[in-house]
Amino acid sequence: MRSPIRDVVFMRIAYFSETYPPEINGVALTTERCVRHMRRRGHDVLLCRPRQAGESACDTLDEWRTRGVQIPMYPDLRMGLALTASVRRHLETFQPDLVHVATEGPLGYAAVSAAHDLFVPATSDFRTNFHAYCGHYRLRFASGLVLRYLRAFHNRTAATFVPSRVLRDELTAQGFARVEIASRGVDVRLFSPRKRSDDLRSFWDASESTPVLLYVGRLAPEKNVRLALRAFEHVRVLHPLARMVVVGDGPIRSELETEFPAAHFAGTLRAEALAVHYASADLFLFPSLTETFGNVTLEAMAAGLAVVAYDVAAAAEWIRDGHNGLVVPPNAERAFIDAATRALDPGFQLPRLRGHARQSMLTADWEPVLESFEWRLGQIATTIGVRGAAMA
Numbered sequence: 001m002r003s004p005i006r007d008v009v010f011m012r013i014a015y016f017s018e019t020y021p022p023e024i025n026g027v028a029l030t031t032e033r034c035v036r037h038m039r040r041r042g043h044d045v046l047l048c049r050p051r052q053a054g055e056s057a058c059d060t061l062d063e064w065r066t067r068g069v070q071i072p073m074y075p076d077l078r079m080g081l082a083l084t085a086s087v088r089r090h091l092e093t094f095q096p097d098l099v100h101v102a103t104e105g106p107l108g109y110a111a112v113s114a115a116h117d118l119f120v121p122a123t124s125d126f127r128t129n130f131h132a133y134c135g136h137y138r139l140r141f142a143s144g145l146v147l148r149y150l151r152a153f154h155n156r157t158a159a160t161f162v163p164s165r166v167l168r169d170e171l172t173a174q175g176f177a178r179v180e181i182a183s184r185g186v187d188v189r190l191f192s193p194r195k196r197s198d199d200l201r202s203f204w205d206a207s208e209s210t211p212v213l214l215y216v217g218r219l220a221p222e223k224n225v226r227l228a229l230r231a232f233e234h235v236r237v238l239h240p241l242a243r244m245v246v247v248g249d250g251p252i253r254s255e256l257e258t259e260f261p262a263a264h265f266a267g268t269l270r271a272e273a274l275a276v277h278y279a280s281a282d283l284f285l286f287p288s289l290t291e292t293f294g295n296v297t298l299e300a301m302a303a304g305l306a307v308v309a310y311d312v313a314a315a316a317e318w319i320r321d322g323h324n325g326l327v328v329p330p331n332a333e334r335a336f337i338d339a340a341t342r343a344l345d346p347g348f349q350l351p352r353l354r355g356h357a358r359q360s361m362l363t364a365d366w367e368p369v370l371e372s373f374e375w376r377l378g379q380i381a382t383t384i385g386v387r388g389a390a391m392a
Contacts, residue, residue, distance in 0.1 A: 009378045009381065009382050010041075010042055010043055011038075011043045011044070011096075011097045011098055011377065011378060011381050012043070012044040012045075012046075012094065012095060012096045012097050012098075013038060013043055013044070013045050013046070013096060013097065013098050013099075013100055013377070014045075014046045014048060014090075014091055014094055014096040014098075014099045014100070014111070015031070015034070015035055015038075015045055015046065015047050015048065015100050015102070016048045016049070016099065016100070016101045016102065016103070016107055016108055016111040017031045017047075017048075017049050017101075017102035017103050017108075018049065018050060018068075018102075018103040018105040018107055018108065019031070019049075019102075019103060020032060020047070020049045020052075022052070023052065024268055024270060025218065026127070026293070026294070026295045026296075027102060027103065027125075027127045027128065029295070030127075030184065030295065031102045033366065033370070034102075034370065034373070035047055037366075037370040037374065038374065041374060043374075044061075045062070046061065046062065046063070046064065046090070046094045046096065047062065047063045047064070048063075048064045048066065048082075048087075048090070048107065048111065049063075049064075049065060049066070049107075050065065050066050050067065050068025050081070050107065051065040051066065051067065051068055052068070061094070064090055066081060066082040066086075066107060067081045067082070068081060081106055081107070082106070082107050082110050083110060084110045084113040084114050084117070085114075086110075087107075087110045087111050087113075087114040088114040088117055088118060091114050091115065091118055091120065092118065096120055097120070097121075097381040097382075098120065098121050098122070098123065098377055098380060098381040099111055099112070099114075099115040099120055099121070099122040099123070100122070100123050100124070100125075100377065101122060101123070101124045101125070101157070102124075102125045102127065103125075103127070103128075104124070104128075104149075104150055104153050104154075108124070108153070109153060112124070112153065112156050112157060116156065121158045121380050121381060121384040122156070122157045122158060123157050123158055123159045123160075123161065123377060123380060124153070124154050124157040124159070124160050124161070125160070125161050125162075125182075126150070126154060126160050126161070126162050126167070126171060126176075126179075126292060127163075127292050127293075128292060147174065151174065151175050151176055154171075154176055154177075154179075155175075155176065155177045155178075157178070158178065158380050158384050159178050159179075159180050159376070159380060160176060160177075160178060160179050160180065161180055161181070161182035161373070162179055162180070162181060162182070162292065163181070163182065163183055163184045163292060163293035163313075163314075164181065164183075164292075164293060164313060164314070164316070164317050165181060165317070166312070166313070166316055166317075167292055167293075167313075168180070168181055180376070182369070182372070182373045182376070183369050183372075184293050184295055184298065184314070184364075184369065185298070185364050185365055185366030185367070185368075185369040185370070186295070186298035186299055186301075186302045186361055186364050186365075186366065187302070187366060188302045188361055188362055188364070188365060190271070190272070190275050191275050191278055191279075191299045191300075191302035191303045191361075192275070192279065192302065192303060192304075192358075193279050193303060193304030193354075193358055194279070195272075195275045195276045195278070195279035195280075195303065196276075196279040196280050196304075197276050197279070197280045200276060200277070200280045201280050204243045204245060204264060204280075205243065206241075206243045210241050210242065210243060211235070211239055211241075211242045211243070211282050211283065211344050212242070212243045212244075212245060212280065212281040212282050212283070213228075213231075213232050213235065213242065213243070213244045213245070213281065213282070213283050213284075213285055213340070214244075214245050214246075214247070214277065214278065214281035214282075214283070214284050214285070214300070214305065215228045215229075215244075215245070215246050215247065215248070215284070215285050215286065216247040216248060216274070216277075216278070216284075216286075216296045216299070216300070217247075217248050217286070217288065217296055218248055218249070218250045219246070219248050219249055219250030219251070219252050219253045219256060220250040220251055220252060221251075221252060222288070222290045223250075223287075223288045223290070224287040224288050224289060224290075225246070225252070225256060225287070226256070226259075227287035227333055227336060227337075228244075228246075228285035228286070228287050229244065229246075229256065229259070229260045229263060230337065231285055231287075231308075231336060231337045231340040231341070232244040232260070232262075232263065232285070232340075233260070233262075234337050234340070234341055235340055235341055235344060236262070238341060238344070239344055242344070243264065244260070244262065244263040244264065245263070245264045245266060245277065245281060246263050246264065246265045246266065247266045247267070247268070247269050247274065247277055248267075248268060249267055249268045253265065274299075275299075275303065278299060278300055278302075278303035278305060279303045279304065281305060282305065282306075282350065282354075283305060283306055283307075283308065283340065283343055283344065283350070284296075284297075284300035284301075284305040284306070284307045284308070285307075285308050285309075285340055286300070286307060286308070286309040286315070287309070287310065287336055288309075288310070288313075289310055289312060289330055289331065291312065291313040291314070292313065293313050293314050294309075294313045294314040294315070295314070297309060297313070297314035297315055297318065297319075298314055298318065298361060298364055300357075301318065301319075301324065301325065301357040301358065301360060301361045302357075302358065302361035302364070303358075304354045304355070304357060304358040305354060305357060306324075306325050306326065306343055306350055306353040306354050306357055307319060307325040307326070307357065308325070308326045308327075308328075308336065308339045308340045308343060309325070309326075309327055309328075310327065310328060310329070310330045310331075310332075310336065311327040311328065311329060311330065312330055315327050318360060318361075318364070322353075323353070323356055324353055324356035324357040324359075324360045325353060325357055326339040326342075326343060326353075
C-alpha cells in the first residue's frame with residue numbers, strides 16, 4: 001500500500017531515542033514530532049526510549065521503555081540501558097522494516113547492533129555535537145575519542161541525517177559516510193507575533209517602547225548563555241530601562257541568577273506559554289556555537305523577533321544579515337555585543353527586520369520537511385531492506 005504523497009511505502013519503524021518529552025530539548029521535541037507524524041500517516045512505529053523519573057515500565061507494540069541512568073553532565077536527562085540481545089528480541093517480535101536511531105548513547109548503539117544482526121536497515125540522526133561539548137566540561141582531552149566513537153557509530157548506518165548543509169560538509173570532511181540533509185521546520189501557527197501579550201510585558205515592567213531581549217535554551221556551559229547576558233549589560237548602558245528575559249533551565253541557572261540579578265529567569269516553558277514569551281519580546285540573543293541546528297532560532301523568527309546569532313547552524317541557513325536578523329562571525333564576542341546594541345539604535349529599523357524574519361519562516365512549515373524525511377526512510381527500507389533480506 002502506498003501513500004498519495006511522494007509515493008511513500010507504509011513501514012514498520014522501530015524508533016530509538018534516549019530523550020523524549022516530558023524532557024524539553026530540541027532532540028526530544030523533534031523526535032516526538034517525527035513519531036507523531038509517522039503514526040498519523042499510518043506507519044506502525046515502536047518507540048523505544050528510557051524510562052524517566054516517576055514513569056512505570058512499558059512494553060507494548062507501540063512503546064518500549066528501557067532502564068535508564070542519569071547522564072553525568074546532565075543529571076536531569078537519562079540514557080537508556082539495554083543489551084543488544086534484549087533489543088534484538090524486541091525487534092524480532094516487532095519485525096520492523098527499518099530501525100531509526102535519534103541518539104548515539106548505549107540504547108542507540110544496541111539498536112544499531114541488533115539491526116545489523118537481523119539484516120534490518122538502520123538510519124541515524126546526528127543532532128548533538130558531543131565532541132564539541134567536551135571543552136566546556138574540562139574534558140577537552142576526550143574530544144578526539146568522542147568524535148571517533150560518533151564517526152564509527154554513524155558509519156554503521158545506511159544514512160546519517162543532519163539538519164544543514166554546513167554540518168553535512170563538516171562531518172563528511174571528518175570521515176562520516178552517507179551524510180544526508182533532513183531539514184528542520186517551525187510551527188508558524190503556534191509561534192506567531194499575534195501572541196504578543198501586554199500583560200506579560202507589564203509583568204516584566206516593560207512598556208510598549210521598552211526593549212525586551214530574550215534568550216531561550218538550556219542553561220549550560222556549552223550554550224554560551226553568559227555572552228547573551230553580557231550583551232544585555234552593554235545594552236543597558238544606552239537603554240537603562242531595557243529588560244532581559246531568560247527562558248530555560250539547567251546546571252548553571254543559579255550561578256547566572258546571582259551574576260545577573262537584573263535579568264528575569266522564567267524557567268522552562270512549553271507550547272503556548274513559550275510562544276507568548278517569544279512574541280512579547282523584541283530581540284532574540286542566541287550566542288551558542290555548539291548547535292547542530294538550533295530550533296529556537298526558527299521559533300524566534302516565526303514569532304517576529306530579530307535574531308542576533310553567530311553565523312552557524314540555523315542562523316547560517318536562514319538569516320540574511322541586516323535583512324531578517326543579524327549574524328556575526330563565530331567567536332567574535334565583541335561583534336555579537338555590538339550587534340545586539342546596534343539593533344536597538346533608533347535609526348536601525350528593528351520593526352523592518354522583525355517583519356522580514358516572520359515572512360522568512362512562512363516557507364519553513366514542518367509538514368513538507370517531515371514528508372521528505374518519511375519518503376527517504378521509505379526509500380531506504382525498500383531498497384536496502386530487500387538486499388538485507390536476501391543476505392539473511
